[in-house]
Amino acid sequence: MLLEIEDVxxxxxxxxxVSGCTFSVEKGSITGLIGPNGAGKTTTFNIVAGVxxxxxxxxxxxxxxVTGMPSHKLFGMGLVRTxxxxxxxxxxxxxxxxxxxxxxxPGERLLGAWLAPAKTRETEDRIRAQADDVLEFLKxxxxxxxxxxxxxxxxxxxxxxxxAMMAEPALxxxxxxxxxxxxxxxxHLGDMIIELNRTRGYSICIIEHNMDMIAKLCxxxxxxxxxxxxxxxxxxxxxxxxxVLDAYLGGSR
Ligand SMILES: Nc1ncnc2c1ncn2[C@@H]1O[C@H](COP(=O)(O)OP(=O)(O)OP(=O)(O)O)[C@@H](O)[C@H]1O
Ligand SMILES: [Mg+2]
Numbered sequence: 001m002l003l004e005i006e007d008v009x010x011x012x013x014x015x016x017x018v019s020g021c022t023f024s025v026e027k028g029s030i031t032g033l034i035g036p037n038g039a040g041k042t043t044t045f046n047i048v049a050g051v052x053x054x055x056x057x058x059x060x061x062x063x064x065x066v067t068g069m070p071s072h073k074l075f076g077m078g079l080v081r082t083x084x085x086x087x088x089x090x091x092x093x094x095x096x097x098x099x100x101x102x103x104x105x106p107g108e109r110l111l112g113a114w115l116a117p118a119k120t121r122e123t124e125d126r127i128r129a130q131a132d133d134v135l136e137f138l139k140x141x142x143x144x145x146x147x148x149x150x151x152x153x154x155x156x157x158x159x160x161x162x163x164a165m166m167a168e169p170a171l172x173x174x175x176x177x178x179x180x181x182x183x184x185x186x187x188h189l190g191d192m193i194i195e196l197n198r199t200r201g202y203s204i205c206i207i208e209h210n211m212d213m214i215a216k217l218c219x220x221x222x223x224x225x226x227x228x229x230x231x232x233x234x235x236x237x238x239x240x241x242x243x244v245l246d247a248y249l250g251g252s253r
Contacts, residue, residue: 004061006059007022007056008021011055017043018227030218032208032222034214035224039224045205047059066079078171088151093146093148094159098166099128101166138158161174174193176208178210194216230247
């Protein structure tokens with residue numbers, strides 16, 4: 001297993017957002033994480049991605065205990081996440097948004113400029129080539145020089161995915177990549193996620209409320225409700241599970 005979440009709990013004040021949450025993401029899979037609003041999905045991603053540690057429980061990534069490890073370290077290990085709400089730098093160009101993604105080698109950019117200017121240029125050329133490759137893959141090459149703030153909501157979602165790709169990740173956590181994306185772009189986004197998985201070997205875990213997208217992309221699907229895993233299986237299996245329907249009808253806490 002690439003990622004193993006074991007009995008994780010997290011509360012905010014008196015609110016138990018996640019408790020007794022246990023599941024795994026298999027290497028090479030596109031794993032879906034679904035459940036009603038407030039089920040604790042984003043909180044679980046935040047714990048895994050090192051935004052904050054859990055109150056209890058553990059997270060293992062690539063065979064290492066990474067519980068409470070800060071996000072920049074996880075990033076360097078190849079575990080990256082995207083945000084439910086895109087957080088691009090609006091005044092920077094689309095390409096620069098990709099080029100400013102940290103490389104996983106601390107100090108490479110800043111310190112390098114002092115110690116070895118030629119090497120820095122080489123590094124910058126390499127990063128630029130990588131950014132252009134990502135932009136071409138996402139079909140954002142035509143807007144590469146535009147300020148990111150001028151992109152449509154859907155294009156910002158693609159850029160968010162592009163920032164994750166810059167890390168050459170082993171595992172990407174995608175938080176609602178389909179939210180606010182128009183149907184045509186959604187189709188394109190789904191195809192690209194599948195291609196990233198098949199051709200670049202990324203393992204992917206997706207939180208998504210669009211069930212068609214989950215059905216098309218994900219196996220297995222993990223269902224969370226009230227902070228814990230309710231059930232898991234193929235989309236067909238969880239779809240037939242009455243407890244899943246009840247959880248959705250029950251809505252948020
Ligand atoms: N930083 C926080 N401070 C206080 N409460 C929080 C915080 N983050 C999440 N919560 C609460 O924890 C619970 C779980 O929230 P979370 O965002 O993990 O749910 P979710 O499954 O991602 O929901 P959605 O599908 O609506 O995005 C909710 O009741 C939410 O209000
Ligand atoms: Mg959420």
